[in-house]
Amino acid sequence: MSEEKNLKTASVLSFERKLDPSDALFFSGNWSDKDDDKAWQPIHLREKSVRGTISNRIPSKTGDDPIKLKAAIEKPNLQTVDVATLPFDSDTLKVEFTLRVLGGVGEPAACNSMEYRSKLVATISHYIDTHGLDILGNRYAANLANGRFLWRNRLGADAISIQITRLSGEESTLVGVFDALAHPLRQFEEKSVSEELEALAKLITAGLAGQEHVLLRVKAFIRMGAGQEVFPSQELLLDKGKSTKSRFLYSVGQDEKAIAAIHSQKIGNALRTIDTWYPDAEINGPIAVEPYGSVTTQGVAYRQPKAKKDFYSLLDAWVLKDKEPVIEDQHFVIAVLVRGGVFGDAS
Known part of the structure; x- marks a missing residue:
């Protein structure tokens, strides 16, 4: 009992991500050729120079000087940007990536405290034995079926078809074809609404449980x-250097053969956008699973430590103090472990 009372979080504690997507590549073609892989051509980036207008807020010092204000708002805003478009003989974008689903949820990749590791693994094993991983598997499957990973490409689409196949060696088996626009983005069903979605959810759940080797190929036609x-994806430039280009887009490959793509990190963020267990979820909808519920585009962290709803407060209460969180918070903690990361207490 004394060891239990003195148990502390390991200073070295990390978990590998269990949903491992590749980059998603862009191809162009026509809707009628969805089943013909040879009909699709890579989409390449190109540069465009535009003469825009000044539309940002003018500093107050400039605004107070009529001459400076007139000069600031009348001069052109010259920009060179990357763009990617469909050719004029193609009406459909194909986005393709692969997804590995790995087992061993709750097993640390690194942990320098055997006592803490044993207690943590026992705690997570109890959760899995009691509740299974079906809730998480259903939600990850839903985000594949609804095309959330397409981000802005999903908006305004006339139709979206998502084909998911399971790869095993050189063989592939069709798991399902989904009409993404028929699947909601703001809510998750506790049970799958179709046989194909249920099959996909069971496959992901089996992969997370380590019962099967799961490698999926996802093709989305928009x-x-x-x-x-x-x-x-748009590249983040930490050092612009001498470049005059104001927008850089992501591509895979070199020079003229480079193919437009979405970062694997952005695909992963979309797949783990399953957290509807945080405060105010009914208003804001699902957010990506993050330890503090951070949504950088909103400048908000929805899981504040002072409310004891963040990952670290919940995990410490569960493992160190044997205070079992409510079931919704348990789902969240396990989802963070599926996300992976470094969680040690280095203080």
């Missing part, structure tokens, strides 16, 4: 219209 702009 009918947008001929010549329409498509939206790969």
Whole structure:
């Protein structure tokens, strides 16, 4: 009992992510050719120079000087940007990536305290034995079926078809074909609403449980219209250097053969957007599973430590103090472990 009372969080504690997506590549073609892989051509980036206007807020010092204000708002805003578009003989974007589902949920990749590791593994094992991983598997499957991973490319689409196959060696087996626009983004069903979605959810759950080797290929076909702009990931420039380009888009490959793509991290963020257990979830909808419920685009962290709803407060109460969180918070803690990360107490 004395060891239990003195149990402390390991200073070295990390978990590998269990949903491991690749980058998602962009191809162009026509809706009628969805089943013909040879009909699809890679989408390449190109540069465009535009003459825009000044539309940002003017500093108050400049605004107080009529001459400076006139000069600031009348001068053109010259920009060079990356763009990616469908050709004018293609009406459909194809986005393709692979997804590995790994087992060993709750087993640390690194932990320098055997006592803490034993207690943690026992706690997570009890959760899995009691509740299983079905809730998480259903939600990850739903985010594949609804096309959340397409981000801005999903908006305004005429139709979206998502084909998911399971890869095993050189063989592939169709898991399901989903109409993404028929699946909601703001809510999750506790049980799958179709046989195909249920099969996908069971497959992901089995992969997380370590019962099967699961490797999926995801192909999303988005009918947008001929010549329409498509939206790969935008690169974050920490050091712009001498470049005059104001927007860099992500691509895979070199020079002319580089293919427009979405970062694997952005795909992973979309797949783990399953947290509806945080405060105010009914208003804001699902957010990505993060230790503090951080949504950087909103500048908000929905799981504040002072409310004891953040990952660390919940995990410490569960493992160190044997205070079992409510079931919704248990789901959240396990989802963070599926996400992976470094969680040691280095203080």
